[in-house]
Amino acid sequence: MGNAKECNSRNIPLPVQREVRQRCGFGCVICGMPLYEYEHMEEWSQVQRHVADEITLLCDQHHREKTGGLLPKEVAREANNNPYNLKEGVSKPYNLYFSGREACVEIGGNSFTCEDQGYGTAMAPISVDGTPLVGLILADGHFLLNLIIFDEFNAPVLHIKNNQLFYSVAPWDIQLVGTTLTVREAHRKILIEIDFHPPGKVVINRGRFLRNGVEILVRPRNILITNNATFLSECHAHNCYGGLIIGHHQQPIGGFMRLDSIPRYLGDRKEVLRFEKECMDKDPVIHQTRN
Numbered sequence: 001m002g003n004a005k006e007c008n009s010r011n012i013p014l015p016v017q018r019e020v021r022q023r024c025g026f027g028c029v030i031c032g033m034p035l036y037e038y039e040h041m042e043e044w045s046q047v048q049r050h051v052a053d054e055i056t057l058l059c060d061q062h063h064r065e066k067t068g069g070l071l072p073k074e075v076a077r078e079a080n081n082n083p084y085n086l087k088e089g090v091s092k093p094y095n096l097y098f099s100g101r102e103a104c105v106e107i108g109g110n111s112f113t114c115e116d117q118g119y120g121t122a123m124a125p126i127s128v129d130g131t132p133l134v135g136l137i138l139a140d141g142h143f144l145l146n147l148i149i150f151d152e153f154n155a156p157v158l159h160i161k162n163n164q165l166f167y168s169v170a171p172w173d174i175q176l177v178g179t180t181l182t183v184r185e186a187h188r189k190i191l192i193e194i195d196f197h198p199p200g201k202v203v204i205n206r207g208r209f210l211r212n213g214v215e216i217l218v219r220p221r222n223i224l225i226t227n228n229a230t231f232l233s234e235c236h237a238h239n240c241y242g243g244l245i246i247g248h249h250q251q252p253i254g255g256f257m258r259l260d261s262i263p264r265y266l267g268d269r270k271e272v273l274r275f276e277k278e279c280m281d282k283d284p285v286i287h288q289t290r291n
C-alpha cells in the first residue's frame with residue numbers, strides 16, 4: 001500500500017498543490033523549510049482523494065518522523081492549523097551551496113562574470129538607487145550570492161543574503177523545485193524564476209526586477225528596461241564592479257551600463273512593449289547593445 005500511496009501522492013492535481021502551499025506558507029508546517037513533500041493527513045488507503053484541506057507540507061525530516069511514528073499525528077495537525085512560516089511571516093532560511101573562485105550570473109542571455117582577485121572581490125550585476133538587486137562576493141574560496149526581489153508594491157519578497165535564501169509569505173505562490181525557484185504574482189504571472197547551478201552559476205531567464213518605479217523585464221534572450229525602452233542582449237561584463245546601474249547611487253559605481261536618470265512609474269508598460277515589438281519587427285539587430 002505504501003507504493004500506491006506514494007504514486008498517488010505525486011499525482012496531486014497542481015491547483016490542489018498550490019492551494020496547499022498557500023495555506024501552509026510555502027514551507028514545512030513544523031519548521032518552515034522551503035523543501036518539502038505533500039503529505040496526506042488521513043491514511044491514503046482510507047480517503048483515496050486529493051482534497052487541499054486534508055494535505056499538508058512536511059520537510060524530509062518531519063515527514064520521516066511522522067511516517068515512523070516519532071512525530072505524533074496531533075502535532076502535525078496542530079502545525080497544519082498554525083504553520084510555522086505564517087506565524088513568522090517569513091520562511092525558514094535555506095543555505096545554497098555556492099563556492100569557488102569564479103562566479104557567473106546570467107540574466108536574460110546577458111552574462112556577468114567575475115573571478116576572485118583577492119581582498120574580497122565584489123560585483124553588482126544589477127543595482128537600483130543604491131540597492132544591489134543582484135550582488136556577488138568572492139572571498140577565500142567562497143562565492144556569496146546576494147539577491148533581493150521586490151514586488152509591485154516595492155516590498156521585498158525574496159532575499160538571498162550571502163547564500164541564505166528566505167522569502168516572505170506575501171506572494172501568491174513560491175516554489176523551490178529541483179534547482180528552480182519560482183515566485184508568482186498570480187496564475188501564469190511569474191515575478192521571478194531563478195535557476196541555481198551551484199557551485200558557481202545562477203541563471204535568471206524569466207521575470208522582472210522592480211524597485212522604486214523601475215522595471216527591468218527579463219526574458220530568455222534579453223533584458224528590457226521598460227521605463228526608457230533600453231534593450232540589452234548578449235552583453236557580457238567580466239570583472240567589473242557594476243553591471244546595470246540605475247538611478248542615484250551615493251557612492252558612484254562604474255558599470256558597463258549606467259543610467260543615472262530614468263523616468264519612473266508604477267504600472268502600465270503596454271506602450272513600451274508595443275514600441276519594442278515594432279522595433280523588433282523592423283530590425284531585430286539595431287536594438288541590440290553590446291559591451
Ligand SMILES: [Zn+2]
Pocket residue numbers: 028029030031032033058059060061062
Ligand atoms: Zn520540517
